[in-house]
Amino acid sequence: MRVLHIFGAMNRGGAELRTISLMPAMTERKVQFDFCVLSGNQGVMDETITDLGGRIHYIKLSWGFVWQFFLMLRRERYEVVHSHVAFVSGFILLIARLAGIKKRVCHFRNTSDGRSSWLRSMRNGLLRFLIRHNATHILGVCEGALSGFIGESWRESSQCKVIYNGFPAAQIVHQLDFWQELIPNYSGKKVVINVARMDVQKNHLRQLQIFYQVTLLDPHVHMVMVGLENADTKAQLIQYLARVGISDKVSFLGLKSDVMRWLSHADVMLFPSLWEGLPGAVIEAASVGVPVVASDLPGVIEIARQLPVVNALSLKASDKTWAEQLIKQLNRSDEKSARVEQFTVSDFQLSANVEALYAIYSE
Structure with missing residues (x-):
C-alpha cells in the first residue's frame, strides 16, 4: 500500500x-x-x-x-x-x-x-x-x-x-554532570526548560516574565531555552533579561536534534503557548517523568487527563501564579519512575x- x-x-x-x-x-x-x-x-x-x-x-x-x-x-x-x-x-x-x-x-x-x-x-x-x-x-x-x-x-x-x-518510550541514561558545561557556575541548580521554536505562538516573552517571578521565589533556579531561534525575537528576550537583571539565569541553547536528552535532565517544563494542537514537547517531557506547567489549551487538557504530571493553567493567571506552580512542581516528592509508568499505559x-x-x- x-x-x-x-x-x-x-x-x-x-x-x-x-x-x-x-x-x-x-x-x-x-x-x-x-x-x-x-x-x-x-x-x-x-x-x-x-x-x-x-x-x-x-x-x-x-x-x-x-x-x-x-x-x-x-x-x-x-x-x-x-x-x-x-x-x-x-x-x-x-x-x-x-x-x-x-x-x-x-x-x-x-x-x-x-x-x-x-x-x-x-x-x-x-x-x-x-x-x-x-x-x-x-x-x-x-x-x-x-x-x-x-x-x-x-x-x-x-x-x-x-x-x-x-511517541516511543525513551531510554535515556542520566548524566550527573549534564548541565555542568552549559550553565555558568552550575552547582546542582534546578532547571526549568522550554522546547519550542521562537515564534509568536510559543509566547517566549511571557515565559521569561514568568521565570523572573520564579527567581524571586527561588534564586537558585536556571532556565534553558531549546529550539530554532529567531534573531529579532532573541534580541527582544535578551533586552528583557538585562532590564530585570537575570541574564545570568537563562541560557539559549538553539536547535537540538537529541531533544529528549535535554528534556530528561530538566526538572520542570514551562510551556505557555498561545495555541497548539497536541503539543508533542509536552508529551515528550511527560514520557520521561518531567513535570509540565502549560497553558490550558484543549490539547494540553486532553494530555493531562491521562498524564497527571501535566498541569494546565490559564494564560489569564498572573505570572506569580504560574511561578508558584512551577516551584510546586520543582519540589515534587513522588518518584520519577511512577510518572514514566503513567506514560507507558497511555494512548500516546x-x-x-x-x-x-x-x-x-x-x-
Whole structure:
C-alpha cells in the first residue's frame, strides 16, 4: 500500500516528525509513505525520509500546481492521499478525488491557524466545505483540533475521528554532570526548560516574565531555552533579561536534534503557548517523568487527563501564579519512575498511533 502525505516542507516540525516516526512500523506492515511538499523546497528531514524508503515530490503550490499534482497522482496511483495542511487540504483532496484516489484523509494538527480576518473567514468557509465533501476521513490530533476547524458538529460525524500522536518510550541514561558545561557556575541548580521554536505562538516573552517571578521565589533556579531561534525575537528576550537583571539565569541553547536528552535532565517544563494542537514537547517531557506547567489549551487538557504530571493553567493567571506552580512542581516528592509508568499505559504510545492509522488505511 502506498500513502502520499502532503506537507509544506519536511523540516523539524511536530507533525512532520510524528509522521516520519511511523515509517519503520508501517514498512513492516507493507505500507510505504511518500511525501509531496507544497513549498517546492527541500527540507532538513528529506534525507531521513529517503533513508527509510520514502520518496519526495517537490510540487510548488503555484499556478501550475493543479495540473502537475493531478498528473503525478494519475501516474503514481496512490491508494491514499493524507493531507496535513489545515484548510488547504480541501483543495488538495478535491484534486485527489478528481484523480481517482479512493481514500482521502484530512488531518488537523492544530486548534487554529492563528489568523483571522473577514476575507480569511470566507476563504476558510469554502475550504471547509471542500473538506467535508472530498475527504473520506477527517482526523484531529485532539478533540480541540476538530472543534477548532470543523466545529462541534464533528462529534456526530462518522467522517471524523481523533487519533493522538504517538511517541516511543525513551531510554535515556542520566548524566550527573549534564548541565555542568552549559550553565555558568552550575552547582546542582534546578532547571526549568522550554522546547519550542521562537515564534509568536510559543509566547517566549511571557515565559521569561514568568521565570523572573520564579527567581524571586527561588534564586537558585536556571532556565534553558531549546529550539530554532529567531534573531529579532532573541534580541527582544535578551533586552528583557538585562532590564530585570537575570541574564545570568537563562541560557539559549538553539536547535537540538537529541531533544529528549535535554528534556530528561530538566526538572520542570514551562510551556505557555498561545495555541497548539497536541503539543508533542509536552508529551515528550511527560514520557520521561518531567513535570509540565502549560497553558490550558484543549490539547494540553486532553494530555493531562491521562498524564497527571501535566498541569494546565490559564494564560489569564498572573505570572506569580504560574511561578508558584512551577516551584510546586520543582519540589515534587513522588518518584520519577511512577510518572514514566503513567506514560507507558497511555494512548500516546507510538504503537497506538500506528494501529489507529493502519486501520484507516486498510479498511
